[in-house]
Every structure is written in C-alpha cells, then in structure tokens.
Amino acid sequence: MTAAPRLFALALATLLAACAPEPEPANPALWRVDGARGERGYLFGTIHSLDRPALWRSGKVDAALRASDRIVVEVAGLADQAALQKTFAAMSKSPGLPPVSARIDPVLRSRLAALMSKVGAREASFAGVETWAVALSLARASQGRDDAGNGIDRAVLAAAEGRPVVELEGAAAQLGLFDALPEAEQRDLLNAVLRDEGAIDYESADLAKAWRQGDMALIERETGKGLLADPELRAALFTARNETWSGRLATMLGKRETPFVAVGAAHMAGPEGLPALLAARGYKVTRVQ
Incomplete structure (x- = not known):
C-alpha cells in the first residue's frame, strides 16, 4: 500500500471512530453459585441488543470469566446470520394458511396495514408464513435497525x-x-407485536437502563409486561425454559464443571429466575455485582 492510500485509510478509520457512539458505563448483575461439595459457577445477565456499546467488563466479571472453564449461552452461532435465516425459513412455512389480516384481532387490522407500510412489506408476502414467524419478522423489521x-x-x-x-x-x-405454540397463542403473540411494536424482544429502553444499572427489581417489573404478561406465553417462553436451564446447570455443576452462564437478564429476575431456581435446588447463590 502506498503512502496516499495508507493515509486515506487512516483518515477514514479516524472518521468512523469519531462517528461511532461512545460506549456507556454498565454495571450488570453477576452471581456466584456454590455447592456443598465445592461446585462453583457464575450467572451473568445479558441484554440482546443495545443502541450503543457498553463497558461491561468489570474486574469482577473478568475474574469470573477467568475462573470458568466453559461459556454457557442461549444460542452460540449468533454471528452466522445465513445459518440462522436458513433455520428460520425451514421452520416458518405451512400451506393453506389464511391471510394475516384474518389471524389477528379485527381492531388491529389498521395497525397491521400501517406496520406493513412502515417496513415496506405486503400482506401477500406472508402467504404461507406461520403466525409466530410473521410476528417475529414484523417485530424485527419495525425496529428499523439492528x-x-x-x-x-x-x-x-x-x-x-x-x-x-x-x-x-x-x-x-x-x-x-x-x-x-398453539395457533391461538401464536395469534396472541402477533397481536402483542401489533399493539406494541418490538414487544417480541421485551427489551424496552427502561430495560436497557435497568440492565446497565444492574437493577433486577426493575427488570422483574419490565419482564412482566408485553407478551410475557400473557400466562400461556409466559409459561412457554419464560418459566418452562428457566426450569429446563436450571436442571442443565445443576447437571454441569454436579460434574464439577465451572460454567459462566450468560443469558438474557430477564431470565435472572424474580422467583422464577435462574438464581432463585438454583437456590431452590440447594445451591448458595450470591450476588457479587
């Protein structure tokens, strides 16, 4: 590379860095899990999306990462968008479905039309797409950015x-x-998205603030809203998953593995959260940050 292109690349990198949003300080919640026979693991509440970077690597988090022998997450292949899209496409189609407008609360049909217009989609584009997949697609598209x-x-x-x-x-x-999910619950999901765009992620600005501050009481209140306020959806998407995960984590701890468990902070909140469920299994769970 000659001097001129090098200087241009440097100038471009400097400009991009100057335009990038400044990272925000964060103090997210972290727990240590200890068993009676010396078992140990860590629970770290994450947030799946933020509008700007966060300075989340505290000394306590780094110490927990160093002490762990494996990283435990909800989904590992987040960077492989092509694979994720392929999986989504393979699961989301069924023939003979009614139009989307016939699958929602009639009072929300104008909201559906407005949201379709906002994201540049047509109802015909969703022919044969299952209701849950319509809900996820519209929720993501409505955010306007990733x-x-x-x-x-x-x-x-x-x-x-x-x-x-x-x-x-x-x-x-x-x-x-x-x-x-039964079709009735899938329709509840789609109705929730239409009533509150982005509700599928249950990650409001208030939740992002609560995550940065490690405010688990606020996170618990926030995760009782939106689609998780629906008892059937909450059971399928929240409480049942937490029960399953706590069992898997107990198995890891029983094998003397030392997991650093990083899942959405909502899954750490309240009496149905992972810290409470592991405590109910006999582990000592200590909030360390």
Whole structure:
C-alpha cells in the first residue's frame, strides 16, 4: 500500500471512530453459585441488543470469566446470520394458511396495514408464513435497525477465548418454542407485536437502563409486561425454559464443571429466575455485582 492510500485509510478509520457512539458505563448483575461439595459457577445477565456499546467488563466479571472453564449461552452461532435465516425459513412455512389480516384481532387490522407500510412489506408476502414467524419478522423489521451488534451475548462469545461454548438451546430449539405454540397463542403473540411494536424482544429502553444499572427489581417489573404478561406465553417462553436451564446447570455443576452462564437478564429476575431456581435446588447463590 502506498503512502496516499495508507493515509486515506487512516483518515477514514479516524472518521468512523469519531462517528461511532461512545460506549456507556454498565454495571450488570453477576452471581456466584456454590455447592456443598465445592461446585462453583457464575450467572451473568445479558441484554440482546443495545443502541450503543457498553463497558461491561468489570474486574469482577473478568475474574469470573477467568475462573470458568466453559461459556454457557442461549444460542452460540449468533454471528452466522445465513445459518440462522436458513433455520428460520425451514421452520416458518405451512400451506393453506389464511391471510394475516384474518389471524389477528379485527381492531388491529389498521395497525397491521400501517406496520406493513412502515417496513415496506405486503400482506401477500406472508402467504404461507406461520403466525409466530410473521410476528417475529414484523417485530424485527419495525425496529428499523439492528442493534444486536452491541448486544452482550455476542460480546461474551467473543470473550470465550478458546473455552468450550455450550448452548442451552440453539437457534432451532429456540425457534421451535414459537413453532410449537398453539395457533391461538401464536395469534396472541402477533397481536402483542401489533399493539406494541418490538414487544417480541421485551427489551424496552427502561430495560436497557435497568440492565446497565444492574437493577433486577426493575427488570422483574419490565419482564412482566408485553407478551410475557400473557400466562400461556409466559409459561412457554419464560418459566418452562428457566426450569429446563436450571436442571442443565445443576447437571454441569454436579460434574464439577465451572460454567459462566450468560443469558438474557430477564431470565435472572424474580422467583422464577435462574438464581432463585438454583437456590431452590440447594445451591448458595450470591450476588457479587
């Protein structure tokens, strides 16, 4: 590379860095889990998307990462968008479905039309697409941008540094949770998205603030809103998953593995959260940050 292109590349990099949003300080919640026979693990609440980067690597988090022998996440292949899209496409189609407008609360049909217009889609584009997949697609498109690059899940994966990464679910299993919902619940999901664009992620600005501050009381209140306020959806998408995960984590701890468990902070909140469920299994769970 000659001097002129080098200088141009340097100037461009400097400009891009100057335009990039400044990272925000963060103090997210972290717990240590101890068993009676010396078992140990860590629970770290993440947030899946943020509108700007976060300074989440505190001394306590780094110490927990160093002490762990594996990283445990919901889905490991977050960077492989092509694979995720392929999985989504394979699971989301069924022939003979009625039009989307016939699958929602009639009072929301104007909202559907407005949202379709906003994201540049047509109802015909969703012919044969299952209701849960319509809900996820519209929720993501309505956000207008993808802030997942600032999400802490990806950052934790990058911090694995050669340690094994264990999936609690994986993309197919996670999408399968939606796919397995009865049609009535899928329609509740779509109605929730239409009433509150982005509700599918239950990650409001208030939740992002609460995550940065490690305010688990606020996170618990926020995760009782939107689609998780629906009892059936809450049971399928929240409480049942937490029960399953706590069992898997107890198995890891019983094998004397030392997991650093990084999942959405909502899954750490309240009496149905992972810290409470592991405490109910006899572990000592201590909030360390």
